[in-house]
Amino acid sequence: MKTRDRIKFILSVFLIFFVSYVLLFGIVVGDYQVKPLSKVVKLGLDLKGGVYVEEEIVDKNVSKDTVERTRDLIELRVNSLGVSEPVVAITGSNRIRVEIPGIYDPKAALEQIGRTGKLRFVGPNNDEILTGKDVKDAVVSVDQRTNAPVVQLKLNQEGAKKFAEATKKYLGKQIAIYMDDELISAPTVRDVIPNGEAIITGSRNVEEAKRLAGIIKSGALPVKLYPATIRAIGPSLGAEAIPTSLKAATIGIILVMLFMLVYYKIPGFIADLALIVYMIITALIFTVVLKTTLTLPGIAGLLLSIGMAVDANVLIFERIKEELRLGKSLRTAIDAGFKRAFSSILDSNITTLIAGFVLYFVGTGAVKGFALTLIIGVLSSMFTAITVTRFLLKSFVNSGWITNSKFYGA
Template sequence: MLNRYPLWKYLMLVVALLIGLLYALPNLYGEDPAVQITGARGIAASESTLIQVQNVLQEQQITSKSLALESGAILARFSTPDIQLRVREALVNALGEKYVVALNLAPATPNWLRMLRAEPMKLGLDLRGGVHFLMEVDMETALGKLQEQTMDSLRSDLREKGIPYATVRKADDNTVEIRFRDAATRNDAISYLTTRHRDLVFNASGDNLMRAMMSAERLREAREYAVQQNINILRNRVNQLGVAEPLVQRQGADRIVVELPGIQDTARAKEILGATATLEFRLVNSSADVTAAANGRVPVDSEVKNMRDGTPVVLYKRVILTGDHITDSTSGADEYGRPQVNISLDSAGGNAMSNFTKDSIGKPMATLFVEYKDSGKKDATSGRSILEKHEEVINVATIQSRLGNSFRITGIDNPNEARQLSLLLRAGALIAPIQIVEERTIGPTLGMQNITQGLEACLWGLVASIVFMVVFYKGFGVIATTALVANLVLIVGVMSLLPGATLTMPGIAGIVLTLAVAVDANVLINERIKEEFRNGRTVQQAIHEGYKGAFSSIVDANLTTMITAVILYAVGTGSIKGFAITTAIGVATSMFTAIVGTRAIVNLVYGGKRVNKLSI
């Protein structure tokens, strides 16, 4: 029979609409201003921390909407941003540096929706607010590391060949100077090293001095590598630390733009991004007098570092291995239940560790934890923040056997710190420190203004389409507007369901555009029905032929739009991708509602009935 759907099609349509409505609902509840308390350097928030927070709130006579401890973090919700700011200031003073107190926006979704894993759409920086950083890679440090690697490599090559040298030191312009006992030895060294180091330019200077300078191509590659690796590492770090939908991209020669939607506290963002945690493995100088070294009498080839308890340790300057070679790290417990971090190295790192430890069995090796932190001071010339290098020995262990691509480090205070160190090492050690040259906080008020304006545009577009359809197509226009509203619900529901979808201002523009053109399919169908009716078809035949004849045109039109959206997503970045996502989802849902949805309503109203006139 014409214009009748089987029961399963009606059920499919109802289920799809109910699912879309269910997952669109969380977006109506908005977000609460919140304060999040997490531990710094792996210290987890506990019940005692929660009691401390409650006491602070009572002293300030502030009532929270909710206060909960989950997964080692405390989340306190409040009614207004003013209260949120007051609480943050009070908690920072009360908790000290052991905890990070961050401003946040927490979804106000009811528990019954959370149990169904229904969450609101992720909003971009322009809608939700958040922090924007412009970061600059410290090229001097990156090239300094490369210079040190060059020095170590040249020393090793000269020792291997048996060419004696007096001193090796750094010079200006990323140059290494090596002094020999005479000119003949110097010339032998130049002849030997030139064939082994194609990226270095060797020059004789004076009677017995050799200068090794990195080529322009090598310096360019080093700068490019430092920026690209830092971008990849920052992306991994932010993703692993749970920041949703970050934007990390290059700007210019040595700068990186980072945007973190939803984070209002720049201190918390700096905690995430600025952690330049890495490891250095060095041999302990057991023959040195620790007391004398602590008083300034340090051997030329060594330097003094401190354990966490302040105990000095004399380490050789030569670095056996750095965190650059770490490919994976996991936290766990040793056979005595003490926290440890399991390290996996790449092939080059594994070979270096193996070659060194085979001749050093029985000798103590130290694990040096290195961080670069903002000193709070500014450079007088450039105005940039001055970074300070913080180092501490977290472990000294005797090499019991030859080590390879995997080993473990112990001496860590607690399991949480082991997890934090493991995470940072797994995400990668920054090739060079980064300095924040610009930071902006986009508040939730501006984001709310953007959302309001976007919703108004969406509403007026919807109203205009509804008025047009009702005036021109009467009853069929009302059916089309029902599908239009269902289409909007489905777009929001699908956007909320997709884990990688983020709504931005361009995304709202995509939704408005989709709603504006969503009625095109119904216009084609209605005009085709009117044409068939004028050609003498019965009502049932006109409806059937109208939907059948318009189907191919609707598919062709929407398919070309979908192809364009896919290309925009593939080659675009940031806001372009947001527009492409909402457009593609809107095209898919509009086809479903325009073809299947309106047909179901028309079949219910007109299907199987004797009708002589259509309201169209």
């Protein structure tokens, strides 16, 4: 029994430190490479620098579909700038938030976002076949034969005539569709289309088909935009904030770990291991699962959650100390400590979660980022305290290495 528990504990500790090493420094095994977190994490505009714009739709009572089509067109234009990881998102009912990292000229960004735009259908010889004015409608439907999403294109009278000639001329060839200079689709002509009604296939899913139909249907921005907020953020802020935050995080983690180790001895050492697991889980959730962009408020939330992560362990260990002082055995005291502390842990974390959810759903921008970090941090800390700490502590006690209750706070 002792041997099995010793093996479990040693393997657990080895796994914790191995995963920590991989996340910090990466690893290469043959042709497979795992990059370190520093190269995977996406930096927000406040850390990387760039242009922040909030475009407000001037038109009154616009539909949700129109706002989404406007967002798609803006996203298409921002992507054509060649920047990495831009953010284009709907804020509220009539605003679109645009974050463009690596570009520091607000005027140039506004010109790219708000210009009229031009939709073109271009033949293999680079000749212009149709423009946005020739398009009457574009809707999404499902191909009855393949069950795949398609875009049904309807042209006006003049457009139908030009398209009939083009499909006859380019039968078996591709006709490319451009918005501005960005290629959005290149369907192959399979039949001559004389009636001005065509089907565009090739969309991978319904969302992609809707996006294509929206762009074709609009031809240009479907609404008038007004730049409500314009901000240029220099890269110097991130250059200062990242090293400072890393230094603060390192000092904070070391101090917390030293306190737990000195004050609680063996349970403190176990809590330090659980804290490392907490940081691993949180990092993986943010970078791999949610692929969240790291911002300054997010860093603040992470630093706060690291300090809060040991709160549950403190409650548990104090309960264990009380049980040991009553003369109970080590194993009985540990079981009772976890059981008695659970309600207190649950109550304190639920109140924090309520505050976090209120901030997330009511707040915007930076407040949302802080709230999301706090929520994930609280949930991760509860998991590590209740399950990881308990597993490691019981494995260590059952191993029989140290059984003197003085090393457990008695």
